[in-house]
Amino acid sequence: QKEVEQDPGPLSVPEGAIVSLNCTYSNSAFQYFMWYRQYSRKGPELLMYTYSSGNKEDGRFTAQVDKSSKYISLFIRDSQPSDSATYLCAMSDSGGSNYKLTFGKGTLLTVNP
């Protein structure tokens, strides 16, 4: 079983749709949960991060973490063509000698005008 599982898609939605992206994980030591957006041939750009469980909202984006289910989600409201990219979930534990990010494989999202 991989440490982080993410549906690779591809996911195609019309402009204005609500998009739901999800990841599951197996390592209960993970404390930090991040979502990155990566455009083609660019580096990953941090979108949202959450420490431990709970929800966080930033504009059209909402991140949710359910540690009891080992499940995280990213919701995009009123999706725009400019949201078309690959979305990567990433997680890490509390740091120290084992510090690294573990990534999902990424979900390719296309928002059609």
Next chain:
Amino acid sequence: KAGVTQTPRYLIKTRGQQVTLSCSPISGHRSVSWYQQTPGQGLQFLFEYFSETQRNKGNFPGRFSGRQFSNSRSEMNVSTLELGDSALYLCASSLGQGVQYFGAGTRLSVL
């Protein structure tokens, strides 16, 4: 605040050669991590440096090495290049835990 800077952006090498990639982290960040990204494997962790010390290393052969300087800048070296080393190499900086901020990457092609 300036972001993470990686140089060069593109490299073409032949098998057997070696290559050095450079990364300048965000000012004040003492941790630099390196990742390899390929279509098949996704983002895989190479190693992490904090205050010039390698704290963590991923499952890559010894041909992959790195170092960090006193100003937190980091270099990654790959010796005896193989075709399978063709990838996007990403550097990320952080305060030492939690969130990491990525550079644009160096795209390495091995012919």
